[in-house]
Amino acid sequence: MTIDVPDNQPPMPLSPNEGTTRRIAVHGIMILLSALSIFPIYWMIVTSLRPENEIFSTLPWPSNPSLENYVFVLTRIPMLQMLVNTTIVATATAALQVLTGLLTAYALVRWRMRLAGLVHGLIALSWLVPFQVTMIPNYVLASRLGLLDTLTGLVVPNAVAAFAILLLYHSMRSFPTEILEAARIDGAKSWRILWQIVTPNMGAPIASLAIIAFISAWNEYFWPLLLSRKPENSVVQIGLQMFMTQEGNLWGPLMAAAALASLPILVIYLILQRHVIESFMKSGIR
Amino acid sequence: MTDIQADLARPLALARSPATEREQNVFTVLPWLYLAPALILLMMWTYVPLVQAFQLSFYQWNMLPTAPQRYVGLTNYQRLLALPEMRAALWNTLFYILGLFPMSVVIPLFVAIWTQDLTGRARTVYRALIFVPMIVAPVVAAVLWRWLLNEDQGLVTLGLEQLGFGRIGFLTDPKYALATLTWITGWKLIGFSTLLFSAANAGINPSYIEAARIDGATRWGIIRDLRLPLLSPTILLLSMMTILFGAQWSFAYINVLTNGGPLKSTTNIFYLLWEYGFQTLSAGWSSAAGMIAFAGFAVIAAGCLWLMKRFAVYDN
Numbered sequence: 322m323t324i325d326v327p328d329n330q331p332p333m334p335l336s337p338n339e340g341t342t343r344r345i346a347v348h349g350i351m352i353l354l355s356a357l358s359i360f361p362i363y364w365m366i367v368t369s370l371r372p373e374n375e376i377f378s379t380l381p382w383p384s385n386p387s388l389e390n391y392v393f394v395l396t397r398i399p400m401l402q403m404l405v406n407t408t409i410v411a412t413a414t415a416a417l418q419v420l421t422g423l424l425t426a427y428a429l430v431r432w433r434m435r436l437a438g439l440v441h442g443l444i445a446l447s448w449l450v451p452f453q454v455t456m457i458p459n460y461v462l463a464s465r466l467g468l469l470d471t472l473t474g475l476v477v478p479n480a481v482a483a484f485a486i487l488l489l490y491h492s493m494r495s496f497p498t499e500i501l502e503a504a505r506i507d508g509a510k511s512w513r514i515l516w517q518i519v520t521p522n523m524g525a526p527i528a529s530l531a532i533i534a535f536i537s538a539w540n541e542y543f544w545p546l547l548l549s550r551k552p553e554n555s556v557v558q559i560g561l562q563m564f565m566t567q568e569g570n571l572w573g574p575l576m577a578a579a580a581l582a583s584l585p586i587l588v589i590y591l592i593l594q595r596h597v598i599e600s601f602m603k604s605g606i607r
Numbered sequence: 608m609t610d611i612q613a614d615l616a617r618p619l620a621l622a623r624s625p626a627t628e629r630e631q632n633v634f635t636v637l638p639w640l641y642l643a644p645a646l647i648l649l650m651m652w653t654y655v656p657l658v659q660a661f662q663l664s665f666y667q668w669n670m671l672p673t674a675p676q677r678y679v680g681l682t683n684y685q686r687l688l689a690l691p692e693m694r695a696a697l698w699n700t701l702f703y704i705l706g707l708f709p710m711s712v713v714i715p716l717f718v719a720i721w722t723q724d725l726t727g728r729a730r731t732v733y734r735a736l737i738f739v740p741m742i743v744a745p746v747v748a749a750v751l752w753r754w755l756l757n758e759d760q761g762l763v764t765l766g767l768e769q770l771g772f773g774r775i776g777f778l779t780d781p782k783y784a785l786a787t788l789t790w791i792t793g794w795k796l797i798g799f800s801t802l803l804f805s806a807a808n809a810g811i812n813p814s815y816i817e818a819a820r821i822d823g824a825t826r827w828g829i830i831r832d833l834r835l836p837l838l839s840p841t842i843l844l845l846s847m848m849t850i851l852f853g854a855q856w857s858f859a860y861i862n863v864l865t866n867g868g869p870l871k872s873t874t875n876i877f878y879l880l881w882e883y884g885f886q887t888l889s890a891g892w893s894s895a896a897g898m899i900a901f902a903g904f905a906v907i908a909a910g911c912l913w914l915m916k917r918f919a920v921y922d923n
Binding site: 350 | 623629631639641642644645646648649651652653654662670672712721722724729733734735736737738739740741743745746750753755759760764794797798799801802805806851855858859862863877880883884885890893894897900901914
């Protein structure tokens, strides 16, 4: 589902009296919703910067900011290793989803096959199969392939995503056919057309897809929960959960761990804010 | 819209130059080479496992590779359906979904309509802020709310105490735990849904509204007779998402925060699958419960798609 995001809806003409009250109410609602959305994250960062003896303070800022909580987390669990692992897993997942998405979408757009409908259906329906239903056979397969407790095992089952294929398929379908025809008449092979003509023109959808895939893979929790054994072979989400189970009431370090686990995503958001919002909105909820 | 695009795509597939005629034989194989990676992976990790789960649901097996799998027919299903635990989990699944509706559909819809004339810088700032929960990892969200709602020193608890309320065991009292988890699940969605509704609402052709106003329609009349019908595709889409995935979204919070307790009050069907599978190691039960859930949600999905075709109003 695609939703266009026009920016210039003309404001409703209002009578001056109604205007002021309404404007206050409108801003009031949005400020409330914004505060609700952002405050828990703000409080996480503030708590993570408080020294131990001030942890229960209700001051809205840390009076003696210190990094001791971060130091504690980094010495107690292999957080840096986990951050590296998560970066590898999320990058590889995003890259592979783009790759398999491009190949599949290209095949579906370029050739008319007898079984195209079936292929389409198989791809779209895979999105409806809840992971919890297939988890036992998946686990058995992963252990047979020796993928338990490896980073490869975290990536491979997520290397293809229905939404990635469908997103690229829809943008590829609107690619001007004359250009492809011209290339084909010039004798270009399908492989070259894909990489030299189609892909370079798909920058925007590929970027959207990569952003969503990276963020979802970074936040992924359930499959690593099944697959990982040792903390040093795992990802930050699992690290955070383990830390919570062990040191659940050390609020300062716990918030520092949560901040570390979300920092890369928040930084990406700060830099690419508009892009991230629009990518998510174009592709619906998942 | 779809039809136009299909027409554009056709010449690409039909028009054949002499060179491609010669390669006809290659062409029947070539597309499948492009499709192979995705299809092999989907088979390996989704469809074959789905069939295997279906088979497993008729067997008794404790998940040890060396232990035998014993065929038990429909016993797993009969036992499960008679189990109060299963019935409670199904009810809880329903409560999660119903509880999410206000936060994923109703409130965002009205906030979007109410705030539609916001423009400029303020709008950009609000957009940027209310989107943030969407990209916060579920485990992080769980940890944040565990701190805010903590029974001793949590900020919400202290606030309620200031207001003269007693302490509430948000995560430890069976009366509140499910509502708390639903709240956390909804917290991640509310801003994003608002943005989706705002975009759809801003996409409504302003001349319709203008025409209605000239005809003397009231503000509420315009909302009821124009905006809501024209927003119905988005309303139905978000409702479908909530129904189909709401219970899955809450899984991480259940597992991190309550483990299905207190007194099983937060166990939904997906958590039950996980418990049977990886806690009590009864693969047959887990698979049978999985099949029941899958069949149920498949029927609901088909129903939702039918509803969308039937009732959504599209502005052509």
